[in-house]
Amino acid sequence: MRWWLPDAGSTFAGPIDGLFTAILIITGIALVLVEVGLVTFAIRYRGRPGRKAFYTHGSTRAEVIWTAIPAVTMVALGLISNHYWVLIKDKKSVPPNAYRLGVHAKQFEWQVTYPGADGKLGTSDDFTVRNQLHVIVNQPTAVELTSEDAIHSFFVPEWRLKQDAVPGMHITAWFQATKTGEFELGCAELCGMGHYRMRARVFVQTPDEYKAWVAQQAAGGTE
């Protein structure tokens, strides 16, 4: 049983999980305040014969306080969030040295195009593998997402990465995996009846392992 976000697997996990925890604390305080308040009031001010409610139409001071506090909190939260949002999703934030892969989504599979030995997409030694995503650990990687048919969504929970693949659009998403091992890539946007089984295996490898795998593929090796 897991009660928290999946284990961190990319550089995004740090700030996102931190922000998640921060929001959890803020909202937790608000929640406790409201729920405890409701229960306390319900017990303390329960109707009893002979009692009369305190006749008031409100208090401007209270209104100002409980308008201002959420407003300030929300603006601060927005500013902090935006910093990381730009870092993760802005088009200019993709590192220039990112290793580029092509990911083409179609009902119901992921076609991953690798740049081959020369490290460049769009050359003759590119090769495409179905439902297998191999990436190098600690190497910024950019996936160029396209879609054949419906809208799909590229989702690797451990990387805290999600990006829709939209037909007619070229969308670049980048990440830097920090943990080697095998993970899963799922589709997060309803794309038809096979949506649930649109799954690919993700291998985060050391540079040597990755090179070896590419060489094996180039030699016509099987998956």
Added chain:
Amino acid sequence: MMRATQVVDEMRPPVPAEPGAGVYSKKLGMWVFLASDVMFFTALIGSYIVLRFGMPSPWAQPGAVLNVPLTGLNTFLLICSSVSMVKAYAAIADGKKYFLRKVPGKRLQDGGLKFWMLITIICGAGFVGVQLIEYIKLVGEGFTPAGYREASLLAEHALADPIKYGAGVAGMYGSTFFTMTGFHGFHVTCGVISMLYLYFTKVLPEKYSAQDYRGIEVIGLYWHFVDLVWIILFTIVYLI
């Protein structure tokens, strides 16, 4: 019980009330409905703008596919109907329920509500008729909501002069053209039908008077709105 029910039905509107919008409810209701119709056309026109300017290749040149002079004439017809609607409104505000009446010292007869409403209906119906003829002609030439029909006249033209006829955008051109003008035509048709209904149930039996001509005012609001939408559509679909 029957009397109570009748009283209720006759009591509304108006009933004693707080100051509201200062206009009677039917007019207010029409304003609210028009606000909602504005949003409907905004959705269509907004989509058109986004789609047209998102196209990789240029739009067909104005007048290449569509018959601008004919539609220009049709636009004139619709504007005329708006003018005649104003005349109808002015006529009943002066209590002129009649069709035509001689005015001493004037060569032209003076038109009343019956005359100007009829002119409005004829112009409106004429607009729909011309639009239908235009549609039939366009479909005949190969212009359909899906684009230029294969092996049609327009498809050949587009092959010969892809820039002028917007060969690369034919599908979207057809989609947006027929949807926008079609829904406008539908609005005009609804207006004509409503006016015909009012004509036979209220105008001809002379139910309107200088004291109460709310129906004419309300349908007039709708009619001017539809006219205004057409001027926008004509500009962005035919002229630009």
Added chain:
Amino acid sequence: MTTVAHAQPHAHGDAQHAPMSFWRKYIFSTDHKIIGIQFLFVSLFFLLIGGLLAMQIRWQLGFPGKPLPGGGILPESMVQNGVILPEYYIQLVTMHGTFMVFFAIMPLLVGVYANFLIPLKIGTHDMAFPRINMWSFWLALLAGMIMLSGFFVPDGAPRAGWTMYAPLSARPDLSGATISQKLWSISIVVLGLSSVMGSVNYITTIINHRAPGMTWFRMPLSVWSLFITAILAVLALPVLQGAAILLLFDQTLGTHFFDPGAGGQALLWQHLFWFFGHPEVYILILPAMGMASDIIANGSRKPIFGYHSMVFAIIGIAFLGWIVWGHHMFMSGMNPTLGSTFMVSTLLIAVPSAVKVFNWMGTMWRGNLRFHVPMLNAIGFVSMFTIGGLSGIFMAATPVDIPLHDTQFIVAHLHYVLFGGSLFALFAAIPYWYPKMFGRMMSERIGKLHFFLTFIFYNMTFFPMHIIGMGGQMRRIYDPTIYDFLKPQQPLNVFISYSAFALFAVQFLFAFNFLWSLKFGKKAPMNPWEDNGLEWSLPNPAPHGNWAPNTPNVYRGPYEFSAPEAGDKDYLPQYVKLPTDRDPVPAPLPATH
């Protein structure tokens, strides 16, 4: 509707010597109260359908691959050997969402209570346009029937989710459903027409038909919220209609609006849909907030705390609701800079929402609380809406939305708002105005039992979904167990499913209470909740025409509970004239041209 007739003591008397036949009175009625009741029965029916679909979804998620109990009655195209098929599963999620949003919650809040309450609470005889009102109901029913018929056509119901994202929804070769996808579009266009007709009525009636003395700031918050809701509906529904029409033309005429191959844009649908969809979210919660406000003030025997700020919060939420639609599209490939803008506007919505919650608490503070069933459910509404509102902050913060988007966390959030919020408010509103509708009271004892059980099972069902969503379980997947990272949390899915079945079962208490009380409920006294609203100056059930041929005079605001002038009573109705009160002067009638 026969049960309604029996429940109304006057019904038989009317039928004997009134010209109004049963058909005129209960079927083709133009009376706003009857139309409200018609909406009530129809939308409760769709609520049941939506619930049945939800149970099948929960069965599949809790016990993937096991035969659905009673699944044998479903055709081969939906289940095989009793096991739900993937193509049926996505029909289930699509139709559950569609029915609940468009045909259950929205008509329950707006169709039922805007119709029933507005004329009664502002003191007029009926809607401004009773016949248009009747059409509004019949079109809504027609739309519902068209939507329902999707299950009975070849290929089954629509399969693209209730949000109908194009191009999946536009292309039958992708979705696998041909006819029903078109039926969805047609149904939505008809429903939009119905909503616009209804809303034109509500807006006009509230502006022009308030009883003398019912100034804007003497209107109950329920009427305020229904008024703002109607404005949202009038402006938002046509956009959805426009979008549905474009979709329908893509499906039938071969147009290319959402077809990227011919220059169409897949994201255009999302922009149009959510431009409607976010105001729609507030259409689904504002009336609930308004009615809960009325009930909490009544239950607390205190004026609502900060009436004006409550009104401005409603207006603020409605205004901000127009500029936040992009927060549904953070992961869609929309320009990330737009994402920043939408994040800020979305976070700001938390402010008026928080103001409302604090004001409800302020209302209870130093009150003299009466825990009748409506009050219990209204308190439940506040506490559950708070969770739903707070969980929204996680998704509003764009970086945190990345792992949570399109997971069960969203499902948890939206159910806390729609079920915990809107539906709890309805469980408060239905018994509260039941005597006004049917002349009888619903059982308090069953009502309390229903509230406590629902509250417990509801939280057991939806709270764990947050955790499942954090773990990464995507929405609308047929079988979570095929993913290694989802396997560890499958026991929680099983727990949720059991809780959901219990939650569903408990609702039969409500259904029983509702139906049984129609005939056997306690006869309602004139003002059973000792409330201040104008509607309680009428007998129960309210007669046709309400106060006709008179209109009531209004002397004060709606929340004068425990006012010193009230003497030994702790409420002071809006229609009661104290010696110090002067009669309001009605406005001159507007010119007839």
